[in-house]
Amino acid sequence: MSEKTFEFVAGTKCLDLANTIGGARGQANASEYLNSYQDLLNWGYQAGMLSKKQIVYLELKSKEYKIEANKVLDRARRLREAIYQIFSAIASQKTPSDPDLAVINLELARGLHQSRIISTPSGYIWGWEEPARLDSIIAPAVRSAADLLTSAALSHVRECASPSCSWLFIDESKNHSRRWCSMKTCGNTNKIRRFRSRHFQ
Template sequence: MIDALILEGRMVIMIGKNFELIAGAACLNFTNTLGGARGKTNETEYLKNYQDLLNWNLLAGLLSAKQAESLELKSKDHQSEANKVLEKAKELRESIYHIFSAIASGQIPPNSDLVVMNRELEHGLHHQRIVWTLSGYKWGWEEPTELDSLLAPIARSAADLITSADLTHVRECASPSCSWLFMDETRNKSRRWCNMKTCGNRNKLKRFRSRHVRNE
C-alpha cells in the first residue's frame, strides 16, 4: 500500500491505508470506502474529509498526481464547497451501494437511488471527451477543475456496470460484519468473501472455534 506520493520533491498526498481496491470495478471500490457493516456498530467511515476523497481517486487511478494537487489547493481556498462535495460523494456512494447490493441479492434497486446516480451522470457526463491513447481512441475526461469533478467518473463506472453483462457477477460479502461489494470472477461463481485474508479467515476461525466448542 502506498503511504505517500512525492511530487516535485515534496509530499502532497497522503494515501489512506484503509483504502483497498479489491472489488474489480471502480464504483464498487468506492462503495467500500465505508468499512465494516452498514448500520452496525463496526461501521467505519474512511471518507472523513475532501482530502480523503482526493486520496481515493488518486489511488483508484481516476486522477493524476498533478490533478489531485490542483484540486487539493483549490479545496483549501473553498473549504465550505469542498465539504458539500464530500457530502454529495457520500450520498452517491450509498446510492451505488444500495443499487448493487439489491442486485447482488436478486432484488430490484430502489428508484430513489437510481435518481441520485442519474443526477450525477446528467451533471458530469458533459465533461467527457474522446481522447487518443497508445491503445487507441477511448472515452476520457476534460481536465478536472471543479471540486465535484471527482464524482462523474464514479457515476459513469456505475452506469457502465449496471448496463453490462458483468452485472451478474456482483456480490456482497457474506460476512455479517461486512457490507463490501465485489465482482465474482471465479470459474464456478463461488466467491463469498470480499477478501479471504480478512473476512474469509475470520469466518474460518469462527467455524473452527464453533466446532471445537461442540466437541468439548
C-alpha cells in the same frame, strides 16, 4: 497528500467507492473512511481516477473553496450510498429503488459535459476534461456505476457473506462461488470461526 490507504477488492471503481464504509452498514462496527475532502482525493488517486498533478491542484483549490469542497464530499457520499443500495439490492435479486437510480442519473447528467474521447496509442478511450474540478472524482465514479448496470457483469455482483461486512464485489471466480470480499480479511475470519467451532465445543 494524505497517508490513508484504501482497499480495492471489488473489481470495479464504483463498488470500491461503495466500500469506503468499513464494517457493516447500520451496525456498531461501521466506520466512515471518507471523513474529509482530502480523503476523497486520496481515494481518487489510489483508484487511478486522479493524477498527481490533479491532486496538487485540487488540494490547493479545496483550501481556497472549503465550503464547495465539503459540498462535493457530501455529493460523493450520497452517490456512494445510492451505489451501495442499488448493487446490494441486485446482489439479493431485488429491484433497486427509483430514488437511488435518480441519484445515479442526476450525477450522470452533471458529469456528462466533463467527459471526452481521448486518443491513445492503443485506440480511443473515455477521458475527462482538464484542469480538474473540485467534483472531478464524481464523474468517473458514476460512469463506472452506469457501465456496470448495463454490462453482463451485473449478474455477478455479490455482497460479502460476513455478517459484519457489507462490501460489494464482482464475482470473477471460475464457478462464480466467491462469498467473501477478501480471503485475507472476511474469508480468513470465517475460516478461523469454523475451525474454533469444530475443535473447541
